[in-house]
């Protein structure tokens with residue numbers, strides 16, 4: 453949302469950016485137009501079941517998302533007040549399904565800006581279908597590859613769970629899609645054209661695409677010296693970087709299996725994940741003897757790192773990711789080999805899009821237990837990192853071709869420009 457705000461500000465538009473206080477520190481440095489983009493903090497009310505001080509999804513395990521949604525719904529009065537004072541022409545939202553009502557009352561138009569894949573939207577949210585029917589793709593869904601298989605359909609059950617005050621997750625998203633003035637998605641035709649066309653047909657309206665909306669590389673802080681120095685010790689294209697985004701907190705056994713999988717690759721590695729459940733530090737949760745065995749070549753780090761800059765470092769050869777949509781784009785627009793280890797249903801769709809539809813990455817095979825074994829993690833990494841493997845060559849070639857075609861012809865900046873123009877026409 454902030455990268456989009458930067459694009460709008462670049463064209464001279466004024467933006468009021470509503471966010472919880474805690475997120476301010478992370479987002480302020482990314483604001484490239486402080487004279488146009490003003491942050492307006494919301495006070496997140498306390499809600500039974502939501503841990504004290506939690507304000508963003510990064511502060512809580514995924515299972516508590518419904519409580520956070522309730523807290524966000526209860527900021528409606530603060531949001532309405534900001535709208536009343538700011539008199540915006542447009543309001544952008546994703547999860548706040550009540551925004552269309554607010555926009556209407558104050559004479560604004562509203563844009564539902566989806567920052568997940570069009571494939572995930574297309575298969576999950578079809579007008580006239582109930583969430584119980586989703587175990588099979590909707591009629592006319594354009595892919596037999598970007599689907600959930602077997603036990604994975606269990607992931608869809610969360611769509612029917614209460615998610616906020618008096619609304620299920622499915623109803624929340626569907627209401628936003630049906631009632632908004634504009635549906636827009638952070639994607640592009642070249643990657644997800646067939647899914648975007650399907651959504652347009654089903655909702656019988658034009659869907660505006662923003663392209664990947666990534667930050668301008670020149671405008672962000674340089675890579676921390678600690679990682680710059682550490683990565684410089686290794687050969688170009690030799691290091692495996694692993695991160696699972698801002699939301700995933702692993703079980704201790706899963707965390708240890710991931711560490712052992714990295715060890716088993718025999719390659720240098722940097723893993724940046726949160727400490728697992730029940731541990732306050734990474735060190736106390738590491739497998740026995742692990743640090744001694746890998747100290748020359750491996751680091752497991754319990755805090756966030758500057759992912760886009762790490763990925764751009766020449767020593768990085770492989771990115772092991774949960775395939776959150778942000779990481780998916782970052783992997784695609786870098787040169788490293790890509791291995792996905794998806795955790796949630798939506799991340800599985802993104803993974804299938806990349807690994808099966810576009811064939812630019814590989815997916816780690818899941819065990820019956822639902823998690824991933826060290827052998828499968830290491831096997832997937834080696835399958836793309838060992839010299840001259842058929843699979844490694846195939847994904848490298850396809851990835852390079854796609855990246856080249858997206859970057860070379862100004863496609864990405866074209867999307868952002870056309871998107872802003874379309875919205876200008878709308879108001």
Ligand SMILES: O=c1ccn([C@@H]2O[C@H](COP(=O)(O)OP(=O)(O)O[C@H]3OC[C@@H](O)[C@H](O)[C@H]3O)[C@@H](O)[C@H]2O)c(=O)[nH]1
Pocket residue numbers: 567568695696697698699700724755756757758759760775776777778779780782796798799
């Ligand atoms: O250490 C880190 C980890 C991550 N990041 C950045 O944080 C962002 C993470 O975003 P992702 O979309 O990949 O993943 P998250 O898990 O945080 O996102 C969430 O929203 C998007 C959905 O697609 C994901 O499924 C959901 O989990 C990326 O831009 C990445 O560069 C860091 O800068 N440092």
